[in-house]
Each structure stands twice: as C-alpha cells, then as structure tokens.
Amino acid sequence: MNLKKMAGYEAAKEVEDGQVVGLGTGSTTHYFIEKLGMRIKEEGIQVLGIPTSYQSFFLAKEWNIPVTSLEEHDVDIAIDGADEIDPELNLIKGGGAAHTLEKIVDYAADRFIVIADDSKVVKKLGKTPVPLEVLSSSSRMVLQALDDLGATGKIRMAQMKDGPVITDHGNFVIDADFGLLEDPCELEIVLNSIPGVLENGIFSGVVDQAIIGSDEGIKKISPK
Numbered sequence: 477m478n479l480k481k482m483a484g485y486e487a488a489k490e491v492e493d494g495q496v497v498g499l500g501t502g503s504t505t506h507y508f509i510e511k512l513g514m515r516i517k518e519e520g521i522q523v524l525g526i527p528t529s530y531q532s533f534f535l536a537k538e539w540n541i542p543v544t545s546l547e548e549h550d551v552d553i554a555i556d557g558a559d560e561i562d563p564e565l566n567l568i569k570g571g572g573a574a575h576t577l578e579k580i581v582d583y584a585a586d587r588f589i590v591i592a593d594d595s596k597v598v599k600k601l602g603k604t605p606v607p608l609e610v611l612s613s614s615s616r617m618v619l620q621a622l623d624d625l626g627a628t629g630k631i632r633m634a635q636m637k638d639g640p641v642i643t644d645h646g647n648f649v650i651d652a653d654f655g656l657l658e659d660p661c662e663l664e665i666v667l668n669s670i671p672g673v674l675e676n677g678i679f680s681g682v683v684d685q686a687i688i689g690s691d692e693g694i695k696k697i698s699p700k
Contacts, residue, residue, distance in 0.1 A: 479593035479689035484508035486694050487555045487591045487687050493521040496549045498581040499536055500556025501529040501574040504591050508555050513539020526551060528581050529574035530644055546584060554585035558679075559604045561590060561597050565686055565699045566660045570607030570677030573632070573641050573649045579675055587684050594690040601660050605651035606667065607632070607677040612648045614672020619650065621670045627652045647674060 484507025524544040527533035560568040569575045582588045610618045622629035632641040632649040664678035686697040
C-alpha cells in the first residue's frame with residue numbers, strides 16, 4: 477500500500493462518533509479525508525469537519541463530510557500532515573501554503589495527530605525551508621529581517637501561473653532557509669514577531685501523536 481495512504485487510513489480510525497475534526501491539507505491528509513468519508517458511509521458515524529484550506533473543504537464535500545467552523549465548534553481532534561517531523565515531534569509545515577489556518581485549527585484541537593510517510597522523519601528540522609505567510613506589502617521588509625537573522629528568504633513563485641503563490645487568504649509565501657534548526661521552538665516565536673508575518677510553518681510542542689507509514693508497517697510515536 478502507498479505509505480501515505482497507510483498513514484491516512486490508520487489515522488481515520490482515531491476519529492470517534494460525534495467528534496468535531498480538524499481536516500488538514502496535503503497529499504497524506506487527502507487519504508485521511510477519503511477514509512473518514514468511507515467510515516461515515518459504511519459505519520454511519522456522525523462527525524463535523526473543520527477544513528484548513530479550500531483543498532480540504534472540497535474533499536470534505538466530495539466525501540459527504542459535513543463541515544463547520546471554529547466560530548461554531550471547538551475541535552476534538554485534528555489530523556494533519558507535515559513536510560518534516562523531528563524526534564520531539566516538532567514540525568515544519570506549509571508546503572501547500574495552508575499553514576496559517578492549519579496552525580489555528582491544529583493548536584485549537586484537544587488532540588492533534590500528525591500523519592506522514594517515513595521520508596518526512598528527520599533528525600533535525602531545516603532541510604525544508606520554513607514557510608512564512610506574509611502581507612504582500614511587507615515582503616521587502618520581511619526579506620530584510622530574514623537576512624538579518626542569517627536566513628535566505630525567497631518569495632514562492634507559482635507553478636501554473638505567472639507571479640507569486642497567493643494563499644487562500646490572499647497573501648504571499650516567503651520560504652526562509654536557515655539550514656538545520658537548533659531551537660525550532662524559539663525560532664517559531666521570533667519569526668512571528670516580524671511585522672507583516674501572519675504565521676510561520678514551525679509547529680512546536682503541539683503534536684500528541686505521529687502516525688507514520690513505513691515499509692515495516694505503521695509506526696505510532698508519542699512526544700519524548
């Protein structure tokens with residue numbers, strides 16, 4: 477089985493009847509949403525989903541998962557993917573440019589499970605640049621602040637359109653390359669103190685469990 481599908485399907489088993497579920501964004505959570513929709517159809521469980529992007533919203537509708545919002549409900553459990561996962565279950569997220577709402581939903585959840593294949597597990601975060609969602613008018617100043625911090629920052633360019641990636645909220649994404657991160661918890665705070673930065677893609681100290689798909693099967697990891 478596809479390792480992402482393995483992790484996503486396993487995570488869907490963690491959802492209980494009557495829960496409000498944070499629906500993450502990305503290729504692995506695609507499988508989670510798919511399996512959750514199957515459970516609704518086959519088992520008759522009743523859940524409400526809170527999408528973290530247009531992608532997860534459209535998938536929820538496709539699989540007949542009723543959707544709601546943070547304005548209406550608290551989150552019982554959130555399931556989301558990651559670009560990198562370190563041994564303390566700190567994450568880098570934002571490859572899909574949805575990390576701002578993902579962070580709001582994931583941090584609000586009573587329980588947050590990250591899902592991935594084992595290629596996303598690293599000894600130290602930082603092989604992947606840290607994404608920042610920024611107001612377009614602040615991009616030059618943010619790039620300068622990143623340079624002052626010793627990072628190389630680049631505005632993310634779109635693949636299927638001319639110009640920069642535009643987030644679901646109408647903002648730019650700047651990818652900041654710091655190299656390997658010595659203290660992701662501190663850097664998460666520092667980056668959010670830069671004027672114009674709405675949110676960054678470091679998720680520290682919030683994961684309750686990781687479900688990892690590997691050739692040896694499913695691995696479930698709790699924080700150290």
